[in-house]
Amino acid sequence: MARLRDSILANYGGQAWIALMGLAFVPVYVGRLGAESFGLVGFMLGLQSLSLLLDFGTGVFLSREIARRHHDPARQGSIRQLVRSFEWLVWPVALCIGLAICLSAPAIATGWLNAETLGRPTLVDAVVLIGLAVALLWPSSFYAAAMTGLEQQPRSNALAAAFSTLRYAGVLPVLYFTDTGILGFLAWFVLVAALQTAGFAVAAWRRLPAAPEPARFRFSELFDAHRFALGVFAATALSLLLTQVDRFTLSALRPLQELGLYTVALTVTAGLGRLLQPMFSAIYPRMSRLVAQGDVATLSGLYHLSSQCVAVVAAAVGGVIVAYPEDLLRMWTGDAALSARIALPLAMLTAGSVLNGLMIVPYALQLAHGSARLAIIANALALALGIPYCLHAVDGYGLAGAASLWLFANLAYCALFVPAMHRRMLPGEAARWYLRDLLPALLAAGVLVAAAKALRPTLEQTAADLAWLFATALLAVCAAGLAAPDVRALVRTQAQRLRARSAE
Known part of the structure; x- marks a missing residue:
């Protein structure tokens, strides 16, 4: 192990x-x-x-x-x-x-x-x-x-x-x-x-x-699993259907070429999701073991530390993409016309993915407790409202309308689903999650990225601008990490251990 x-x-x-x-x-x-x-x-x-x-x-x-x-x-x-x-x-x-x-x-x-x-x-x-x-x-x-x-x-x-x-x-x-x-x-x-x-x-x-x-x-073995597995299936099914509503609506109502352009934007946001999903994959089995052992104190500490780690990565990387969507696309694809067309959808999809990423730790905690009820309710409501919304939005606003579904759905999740989860599984700790786990990292990264955008509003396909982009992302990670209290304490502890080992 x-x-x-x-x-x-x-x-x-x-x-x-x-x-x-x-x-x-x-x-x-x-x-x-x-x-x-x-x-x-x-x-x-x-x-x-x-x-x-x-x-x-x-x-x-x-x-x-x-x-x-x-x-x-x-x-x-x-x-x-x-x-x-x-x-x-x-x-x-x-x-x-x-x-x-x-x-x-x-x-x-x-x-x-x-x-x-x-x-x-x-x-x-x-x-x-x-x-x-x-x-x-x-x-x-x-x-x-x-x-x-x-x-x-x-x-x-x-x-x-x-x-x-x-x-x-x-x-x-x-x-x-x-x-x-x-x-x-x-x-x-x-x-x-x-x-x-x-x-x-x-x-x-x-x-x-x-x-x-x-x-x-x-x-x-199959029978014993059916209740929890079917609950997860229902939550996952509703979530996946919701995430596919935009692209399948585009494929049905708009030319196939537009779906190809939208897929380019989705590929970028999928990269952000891959940077956040590792935390879920690592902490979910550990949380499951802690829940089975009844170790609430260790579970709470792991929950808040991992939430802050996710917030650091999401705020820094997502902030850079939202600030420079067209410039990033132009650097990547070399196609100015394509970049201009999908810059707004990319920014909206990225903002939605940041919000979605912030909720992976609360979702892992819910599943570790063997429950998927809240996720089922939230996803069912989002899907019921999202399908007619997306049909109207895609018909009227094309790619931007499709991307707006992901952004608004995750705004609603973050505002409504997470407090309900805390009331059931970590009573009294919702305010700590919003104000201590998320807010410092999001503010620190946001201020740094905004300053970088003000200093250099547009970027070109040059080595200097590419270096600027990477430096902004790196500094945003550092700023968010220093602002997150548990992450800062972890870094300090690891540094002390390294110094102690080097002194031996």
Whole structure:
């Protein structure tokens, strides 16, 4: 089992590399494929996100249950039975996902996607390849959840980074040395998806504790999980549906090219999400163990420290993107017209992602207590109001209207969902979360980024401006970290330890 610090660092390192891989090659993809073909990539990413709800909450349940059993000698031997039992659910669902998408390919190509230059045969073949890629990649999240429960984040992130490199960089020869276009691009993603799932499956099974008997299917393992898993499934399903409303509304009401442009903005905000998700992956199994042990004091300390760490990263990175959306896009893509068109949607999506990131620690605490009720209620209300809102907003305001749904939904979550969670699980600590965990870091980073924007309002594609951007982000992280009291205390403690070791 890795220490919590090692798990967090491994998660950040792995996710930063994955985000870099995802961002670095997008201008190449758009340039080689065109915005319309790249819109199919956005459609694939949307289907991948929606497919996650079909795990029925088993991934979150598996992480929590393995974490609880792994530290109980009397139950360690049952972990293999648990994983094998859920495999009998995971693989048939993956097969159904692939079949459903492939069989629906003609209908999707004709009745859903508004292509202007791609022919119908190409669209049908592309959707079939998308179905295979989604189905083959889907089980990898199940095995990654098992490794999270075992607190094997360093190994899990090393695997994820390796396959991310293979996926994003490995496709370049296909684009440059073949004339297969979008079909060759998607075929490569199918191959890497199969390799990734196989790699994660082997790694997870090798790390499971030994058992006195061979792993076999047990229906009781599925039945015991049904209440919590279905609650997580409902919350996740509603959340994923909400996150896909904007892109599927765009794909239905606007030209496919606009979805391609929107996907560029989503790729940037996905990078921000990858910088925040590592905290959830590291603290969720630890919180689950602390809840099971009844250690409220340690749990509260971990909750507030991790909330401040998330606030530091979200405020600094998100602030820079919101301050310089068009300049960042122009530096990245080299396309001034594209950058101007999606700068406002990018700023809105980033602000929404910052707010969403601030809530991952409260959500982890809720799941560690075995409850998803508040998330279900919040997501159901947001979805019920969000669908008609998005239809109107996209029809009237296009890309900016689509992005506004994510921003307003997360504003409502942060104002209403988090106080209700505190009343149930950490009574009396909501004010501390807002005023001590979030506000100092957000203010410090915001003031520094605003000053940088005032000193240099626009940036060009020069080395000096790129250095300015990185320096602003780094200083914003430092300012936010110094303003967050628990983070500041942690840094001081670590510095004292290093000095003590160097003196020995």
